[in-house]
Amino acid sequence: MMWRLKCVMAGLTLGLVGTNASADSTPNSISSIVDPFIQNYCIECHSDDEPKGDRSFEELANDISNDNTLVDFQDILDQLNLSEMPPPESDQPSDQDRMQVIETLTTAISKYHASHQEHRAHSILRRLNAREYRNSVRDLLAIDVTMFDPTERFPRDQTVDHLDNIGDTLVTSSHLLSRYLDAADAVINRAIYPIEKPAKKTWSFRENFRQQPEIDNVHRRFNGFKHMTLYDVVGADKPEGAYGPILALADGVPFDGVYEIRFQAEALNRDHPYDDDLIGTDRGQPFRLGIVPGNRDDGELHMPQPNEPLLAEIELADQPSWYSVRVPLDRGYTPRFTFQNGLMDARNLWTKLVKTYPDQFEKGISGIVEYRNQAITRGKLPQIRIYEIEITGPLIDQWPTKSQHAVLGDDFETLARGESISKDQIRSRVESFASRAYRRPATDDEINQIVDVIDSRIAAGESAIDAIADGCKMVLCSPNFLYLENRTIDDAQHLSQHALANRLSYFLWSSTPDQTLRNLADTGRLDNDQVLRRQVNRMLADPKSEAMLHGFLDAWLALSDLGSAPPDRGDFRDFYRHDLGTAMRTETELFFRNQLDKNLPIDNFIDSDFTFVNTALANLYGVDAPLEPGFHRVQLSDRRRGGLLGQASVLTVSANGIDTSPVVRGVWMLENFLGTPPSPPPPDVQPLDPDTRGATSIRDQLSKHRDIATCFDCHRKIDPLGFALENYDPIGRWRDSYSKRTKIDASGELPDGKSFRDVRELKTILISRKAQFSRALTTKMLAYATGRLEVLSDRPAIEKIASSANGTRDLVIEVVLSEPFRTK
Structure with a gap:
């Protein structure tokens, strides 16, 4: 079987095999070497009479003269390299004959690519997708988008091969244009206003802690609403006591900003007197209290809402103690408390508890109302109690804010007083903002159009600050902001400095270039191999590179589908109890981040002796749980879990939630x-x-x-x-x-x-074919980086990148240095 391995390793990297001088690429060599091979080993299945795979080779050309014949010969070469053709049950060629055909085709294809450079694919002008728009306005205007999403009403971006940034699919409709107007209005208003510094205020809440109708009736009699009580985890099907809203602050805080939340809380009955399998909590772990935002416009505050990021998480002591955290809150949002590792489906647990321990409760009761009453008043269920809450804010460390300064600079305070500034100052502000928004120096004509609008607004009686705000909204609705520049500078179609800065920034950050990249582009220094290497390393070290991990893993591994087919609640309770969906994604992102940071071999994606787990994932995998809370790197002695194929994110996204x-x-x-x-x-x-x-x-x-x-x-x-992969169930548990x-x-x-x-x-076999895996990974990463799908003319660059990049960071760098990335 060694000849198969030799073929894969020798032939898969197009251009390396073709250096053999004995392999001619003229039409005569294809006629004398390739044609007889096809007649002997391929034509029986690939003839005009019902050809296998819809590929007929009866009319195959004798040379590679155009892209159509290139496709035919490239397909043949790929199948030979993968040793998939001829199939095992058919007659097999000798090792020498197979290698001779591989070398001949490799050389011929390489020469065709070299002589057809003018046929390189071009990236079309493409607009920002929703996540790029959101990140761009975040960085352009220094605004917090934890709860604020200016794209929430945008139509969903179309995807192809799970990629959401392919220019061909990012169409622009009249509906989207109207949404751009709304978004620009919301973004600029958020950045500039209010123009008067909000006063800090403190709200205090003691007693009268109503939470949810189902449990309020019990709490009224049991404790008179003297404390807030949390029971369920947020993943419960019909949660009771999963959220602790402050109903006295149901309208939310009055201003966007950071707020300090002080509260007195207690973890109660962590070491409960009941059977562990019935209760389901881990008595060895401290209780974790979370804080998530809630907005009454999005639904009931005691129920799940579509936008509830975890703002803070605190481990609680088993006695009443005071805690303090600072969290961002948008106007109209109120904090809600959650029990991160609490009970699961408390509504059903009330009845089970009373029936399992009848001696501890009143006799002769029935119905959910009475069972709930008995379980809460007489039981000793694990719970979190909150006795007192203080909220202070907004806490403003800088005024004018970073957002106000990003738009109006040092002129904000003058404009806020209702005073005017000179036309030169207005023009300067417009030029600065538009150049950053357009990701290149704005032209005089572009600036003039915006300034004219501002002047007309002022002439109509608007204040200068409102008029400038209108001009900035105009900038955010301009194609110069909404579309990425792909301007070229020469006949070879090399991207301009600013277009290259855009491509690099949206590849690694999914956001606008920062000042460093703009300076390099402005001075013409970016398009240099060493400069690009340094910038890739700098940008990957920036927290904004998390966007690349999230976006690329969605595209490569289809992780955007994680949760689209949620596992059955009856069979996979732990998935919801421990928020395994979030943990699964976190593991894969940490794994990829570790690969990047340490430039680890690409082989690790196929098989590795480590991964990253928290307690819940460790239990799912049957490995030793970390001693400390959170995610930690763990060594694996069991090769069933090494690499991506052993990670629950991949195994869950490739299942349907019910079965495999x-x-x-x-x-x-x-x-x-x-x-x-x-x-x-x-x-x-x-x-x-x-x-x-x-x-x-x-x-x-x-x-x-x-x-x-x-x-x-x-x-x-x-x-x-x-x-x-059948040994893994729908959530990746071994069976x-x-x-x-x-x-x-x-x-x-x-x-x-x-x-x-x-x-x-299987993983051992895949490791022996790592060249095929590397090419697949490279192809996807190059498509993600350039915003277009692979075409035939990309093959030489893809093979070069895949064969030269051993480490994961090396792969990213080689993609950036490649010809397709740096050209239109």
């Missing part, structure tokens, strides 16, 4: 992990044909499905990869059987004839 499917996971592997998506199923074939009804297992069903001729070619690629009687068989055979017994052996 080898087909779904196999397709996910081919599309996202290996970069070789299968063809769509024929329109006249059902996902599982009726003839499979007599099958006894999913393996039997798919075996019968593969008997259908039109399904065989794809399913022999899909199914083995999916079966290798050895589907039921007591049905043991899981995770073995399989790949199209090249290599077999494996389980996911561990």
Whole structure:
């Protein structure tokens, strides 16, 4: 089998194999070397009479003369490199014949690319997507977007291959244009106003802590609303006591800003007297209190809301103690308290508790109302009590604020007093703001148009500050802000300095270039290899690079779909009790961050001896939990968990929430992990044909499905990869059987004839094919970085990047230094 490995390693990096002088690339060499090979080993399946894979080679050209013939020969080369053709059951060529064809085609394809540089793909002018818009106004105007989302009414960005930044799909509609006007109005108003410094105020709350109708009736009799009591976690299906709102502050705070929240709280009954399996909390862990925002316009304050980021989390002592935190709150938002590691589905627990321990409660009761009353008044359930709350704010450390200074600079206080400033000062402010918004120096004509609008507003009686605000809104509605510049400077289509700064910034930060990048672009120093390397390293060290992790992992691993098919609540309670969905994403992002920061080998994505877990994920994986709260790097001795294929985020996003499917996971592997998506199923074939009804297992069903001729070619690629992951349930927990009687068989055979017994052996095979994985990863990253999908002319650059980048940070740097990234 060594010849297969040699073919993959030698041939997959296009351009390296082709250096053999014995491999000619003339039409004669294709006729004398490639054509006989195709006739002997390919034509039987790929002839005009129902060709396999819809590829017929009967009319194949004798040379590579255009892009159409390039596609044909590139497909042949790829299949030979992957050792997937000819299939194992067919006659096989000798190692020498196979290598000779690979070398011949590699050289011919390389020469075609070298002689057709003018056919390079161009990135179209593309607009900012929603997350880029949000990040851009955040950095341009120094505003907090924790609760404020100016894009919430934008139509959803279309995606292709899970990428949301591809220019072809980012269309602009009349509806979106109207939303841009609303967003610009909201953004500028938020940045400039109020023009008078808000006075700091303190609100105090003692007693009268009503929370939720279902439990208020009990609390009225039990404690007279003297304290707020939290029971449920926020992931409960029908939460009771999951949120502690301050109903006396239901309208929220009056101004955006930072507020200090002081409160007296107690963790009660952490060491409870009941069975652990019934209660479900971890008596060995301190109770964690969270603070999330709430807005009555978004629904009931005691229920989940669409925008409730965790603003703070505090470990509580088992006796009443005072705590203090500072959190951001937007106008109209009120803080709500949560029990981060509390009970799960307290509504059902009331009844279970009374029925399980009847001697501790009154006799002869029935109904949820009485069970709830008994469980709360007589029981000793784990709970958090809050006795007193003080809120002070807004706490303003700087006035004018950073946002006000970002728009009006040193002129803010003059304008706030209602005084005017000179036309030169207005022009200066407009030039500064527009140049930062446009990500390049604004032209005189552009500035003149904005200044004319401001002058007309002032002439109509508007105050100077309101008129300038209108001019800034005009800037944010301009195509110069909404679209990324892709201007070129020469016949080779190299990007201008500012266009390159844009591409680099939106690749690594999903946001506008900072002052350092703008200065380098202004002075013409950015387009230099060493400068670009330094900038990549600087930008990856900035917290704003978290946007790249989030955006790229969504695109590469389809993590944007995590949660779209939520697991069944009955079978997977821990998913909701411990907020495993958030933990899963966090693990993968920390893993990728570690790869970047330490420039670790790309192989680790396939298999590794470490990962990052918190207590909940450690329990799910069956590994030792961290000694301290939060996420920590842990060593893995069990290779079932190493690499991305052992991470719950990947395993959950490739399931449907109810069960697993080898087909779904196999397709996910081919599309996202290996970069070789299968063809769509024929329109006249059902996902599982009726003839499979007599099958006894999913393996039997798919075996019968593969008997259908039109399904065989794809399913022999899909199914083995999916079966290798069958030991993982829909949330990534390991299992050895589907039921007591049905043991899981995770073995399989790949199209090249290599077999494996389980996911561990599959990963060993994938490591031997890491060149294929590296190319798939490079292809996706280059598409994410440039905002366009791969075309044939990108192949030489992709192969060069994939073969030269051993470390993950090296990969990012090589993408930035590549010709496709630096050209239109």
